Amino acid sequence: MMQLFWRFLTIGFLSIGGGYAIIPLIQEQIVDELHWLSEKVFSDIITISQMTPGPLAVNTSTFVGMQLFGIPGAIVATIGCISGGVVISLALAAFFQKKRESKPIQGLLAGLKAASVGLIMSAGLTILFLTLFNNSDLARLNWANLDWIALLLMGIMLFIMRKSKINPILLMIVSGIVGGIIYK
Known part of the structure; x- marks a missing residue:
């Protein structure tokens, strides 16, 4: 320690x-x-x-x-x-x-x-x-390993954040819930 x-x-x-x-x-x-x-x-x-x-x-x-x-x-x-x-x-x-x-x-x-x-x-x-x-x-990035779901979720949340006045913390909570459902 x-x-x-x-x-x-x-x-x-x-x-x-x-x-x-x-x-x-x-x-x-x-x-x-x-x-x-x-x-x-x-x-x-x-x-x-x-x-x-x-x-x-x-x-x-x-x-x-x-x-x-x-x-x-x-x-x-x-x-x-x-x-x-x-x-x-x-x-x-x-x-x-x-x-x-x-x-x-x-x-x-x-x-x-x-x-x-x-x-x-x-x-x-x-x-x-x-x-x-x-x-x-x-050096080890492989485009075949791209997580398309994460990219889509990031894009959607970025779009919503830029086009609305929704609190970013609320968007993080929603993203966490959606990610938890998708990746469970």
């Missing part, structure tokens, strides 16, 4: 951008390197984390810890994940208050924003590929 804490502490310290930007870091550590979870279980954890209240990174770390070691694992992973961010946020807030007019600091922030967008796009594509192909490795 100590390794779980250190992994999430490292992830917390290295995750700039939070939310979707942290998903590739968690996947690299927990799925790809340690093989503690399969891609499918991790994808399910991401889905549940998105639907529960609270920050995505915290929810994901909590559910990963819960999946691995129960409630103690959830607590350890969550504390590890948020500790790095708290320390970094406090240090950066003090630093940027002193240096907020500096051109190099403004350039640094612009670079960090660009990196965060790239990480968010990576997380989105990972979730998309896991949903549609049950695989996030581009």
Whole structure:
């Protein structure tokens, strides 16, 4: 369990951008390197984390810890994940208050924003590929494995969301119910 804490502490310290930007870091550590979870279980954890209240990174770390070691694992992973961010946020807030007019600091922030967008796009594509192909490795994508039902459901919900003012949470609930009926 100590390794779980250190992994999430490292992830917390290295995750700039939070939310979707942290998903590739968690996947690299927990799925790809340690093989503690399969891609499918991790994808399910991401889905549940998105639907529960609270920050995505915290929810994901909590559910990963819960999946691995129960409630103690959830607590350890969550504390590890948020500790790095708290320390970094406090240090950066003090630093940027002193240096907020500096051109190099403004350039640094612009670079960090660009990196965060790239990480968010990576997380989105990972979730998309896991949903549609049950695989996030581009080298192993096989169009024959495309889940046409998931693609159709995604398209319908995207169309409804764009053309109406229906609450996205309601659409997620409806999608979950339809998916539960179709994939049971």
